[in-house]
Amino acid sequence: MGKLNKRSVLWIAIILLGTVAWLDFLFHKGKDLQNTDEFVKELKSRNYILESIEDVPKDKVSWFSGNQKMIKSSNMELSVFEFSSEEEAINEANRVSKDGFKINASSNVERNTKNGEAVYLVTYLSWGDNPHFYRSGKLIVLYCGTSLKLQYDLNKILGKQFAGFKWYVPGRKH
Numbered sequence: 001m002g003k004l005n006k007r008s009v010l011w012i013a014i015i016l017l018g019t020v021a022w023l024d025f026l027f028h029k030g031k032d033l034q035n036t037d038e039f040v041k042e043l044k045s046r047n048y049i050l051e052s053i054e055d056v057p058k059d060k061v062s063w064f065s066g067n068q069k070m071i072k073s074s075n076m077e078l079s080v081f082e083f084s085s086e087e088e089a090i091n092e093a094n095r096v097s098k099d100g101f102k103i104n105a106s107s108n109v110e111r112n113t114k115n116g117e118a119v120y121l122v123t124y125l126s127w128g129d130n131p132h133f134y135r136s137g138k139l140i141v142l143y144c145g146t147s148l149k150l151q152y153d154l155n156k157i158l159g160k161q162f163a164g165f166k167w168y169v170p171g172r173k174h
Contacts, residue, residue: 033137036069036080042157063103064092079142093135100131100164130165134158
């Protein structure tokens with residue numbers, strides 16, 4: 001084979017590998033995580049140094065019915081909601097608007113008006129940064145931020161985000 005043919009084969013191989021990697025990234029389902037400990041183990045396997053993992057008391061305001069933990073390090077803060085079943089996690093995830101700025105009240109929370117109609121509550125949220133919601137197994141994870149590396153890793157661990165701000169790319173209009 002001549003030089004031209006070897007280069008062509010090399011470029012085709014590089015393009016094919018890149019395409020496979022990109023498709024894996026786009027359609028990756030993530031792991032089927034059943035508890036926060038499994039999630040923490042995955043973060044640590046990707047060299048994240050976690051400074052604290054704190055239980056959030058039930059009397060604090062929470063958007064979901066599951067048990068909440070805050071995972072913190074110097075450059076990130078994650079809210080992890082753990083539910084008793086995957087079905088419950090799916091139902092709770094369905095309450096979040098596509099953009100992540102509105103969470104409908106659960107179906108068992110309603111208020112009656114004077115004329116007896118049921119009115120369901122909606123919470124509009126103003127996050128400090130771009131919200132990204134992920135769900136895997138019995139977990140919902142919320143990350144508010146713009147770290148592309150963390151978003152990539154959460155995508156690999158938990159699967160594609162189900163709600164929230166699309167990937168933030170600095171310098172690009174959104």
